[in-house]
Amino acid sequence: MKRGYVKLYVLGISMFVLLLANLFIFKIANPYIISGLLFLFLIATIITLGIEKDNFRYKKDVFLNIVIILLIYYFLTYFFGLFTGFLKSSYSLKLVNIFKNAFPILLVIVLSEFLRYIWVSKSKENKIGLIVGYLGFLLIDVCLMLNTYDITSALGLTKMICLVVFPSITKNILLTYVTYKVGYKNCIFYRIIVDLSVYILPLFPDFGEYINVILETVLPIIIVIRLNNLFNYYDLRKIKESRYTKKNLIIYSVITFALLVIVTLTSGYFRYYALTIGSGSMTPKINKGDVVIVKKLKDTEIYDIKKGDILVYNHDDKIIVHRVNKIIKNNGQINFKTKGDNNNTADSWQVKQDEVIGIVKFKIRYIGMPTVALNELLNG
Known part of the structure; x- marks a missing residue:
């Protein structure tokens, strides 16, 4: 060296x-x-x-x-x-x-x-x-x-x-x-x-803020692509290798698309977003470190929730992902009882309409483990 x-x-x-x-x-x-x-x-x-x-x-x-x-x-x-x-x-x-x-x-x-x-x-x-x-x-x-x-x-x-x-x-x-x-x-x-x-x-x-961050992420990539084409044009030795320009364009496009997808899914700003699971209360259906894709529900869609759906909701400033095991309707209002698949008993509280965020549509195994590990490290 x-x-x-x-x-x-x-x-x-x-x-x-x-x-x-x-x-x-x-x-x-x-x-x-x-x-x-x-x-x-x-x-x-x-x-x-x-x-x-x-x-x-x-x-x-x-x-x-x-x-x-x-x-x-x-x-x-x-x-x-x-x-x-x-x-x-x-x-x-x-x-x-x-x-x-x-x-x-x-x-x-x-x-x-x-x-x-x-x-x-x-x-x-x-x-x-x-x-x-x-x-x-x-x-x-x-x-x-x-x-x-x-x-x-x-x-x-x-x-x-x-x-x-x-x-x-x-x-x-x-x-x-x-x-x-x-x-x-x-x-x-x-x-x-x-x-x-x-x-x-x-x-x-x-x-x-999340649309702004997408724009801020894409702008430098656009400039890199333009400058790369410029340098290829000026360098006569690379004119014959213009196929690499197309290759680079594809690579940059894939990277840009991947970043856009990640920002979109993690932001919570759009209809679907990604959520990392930090506990084992839903094992074996959903494990600690899995990432679930959540569909946010409109007020009218809350009435379509069925027993057995995996509900995502706020409770005491925490986001909880548990399964619906009972639906309670009273005077036009609807509440839910939930339970973690891996828990022995149902949750002691009822989930109100205004606490509901959405339902889990599908999961991706273990890709959230780095986030869980980092969060546990930071929080002791």
Whole structure:
């Protein structure tokens, strides 16, 4: 192993471990502190690995393509906002407050993208180094949102994964790709437009947070596909290999579709959603770690629930998945008695109409075990 790679691994793993410790132990989300951490790593990286001159071709072409795609993106989203309505920004638009809110994030952007540039330039022939760096930048995004979502709760962890991790995955793929091809300047520009717009723009289309996250997840993939085609066009050696462009398009499309399905099913925003089972009360029909697909019921559909259906409902701020073993109708109202298949006795309470969420349609065995294990780890 080359000596330079050893230094690269040591720096990368150190940053990754420290960010991981922050995620689960220190839980620091202050952007100034994270900027300080990035600055220290940047200095250590420059001293240890050095820095290469930013001497890339096609920077202007990449910049132009990013600008065009962002203009189209914002035009379309605000156009459809005419039909869905708009939300007023929750941030003050006074110049002083804009600076106060945006400056710490700007620091994180500049430092992280400069660090990414050095990291990528030193890892071009080392896939492991690129992956370690990529995961580190992914963790930075997560750490910045620790004050927004409580990852010690199942709901908070799910929201963090859906609303932060998924968009960050595709965003960092784009930023790493652009850095690899043309350096850091276009990445800084992209992030200033996308990440700081929340502090600058007065109105935003009211799509709902989960539709927004789908858009934020797809946008970087669209840009990657466009830039990949651009570089294939410019590189004469790759023109004959244009079939790979189609192959990449298929791969990106599959990844995008998979992410959309995951976000859709885990969000709870749509008619069907996925729910991880955290107990064994429904064994053997549904085991701990299984994921069930829940069909949310309208008020009129609650009357169609039959004895034997597996009901999903809220009780004492907990989501319970138990089987209906008795239906109680009284003066037009309908309540349910439920029991876990693996429990000796029925539940002591009655489930009211307004507590019903939906019914289980089908299950997927054990794919939720990582979520269960992580939740148990966080909650002791």
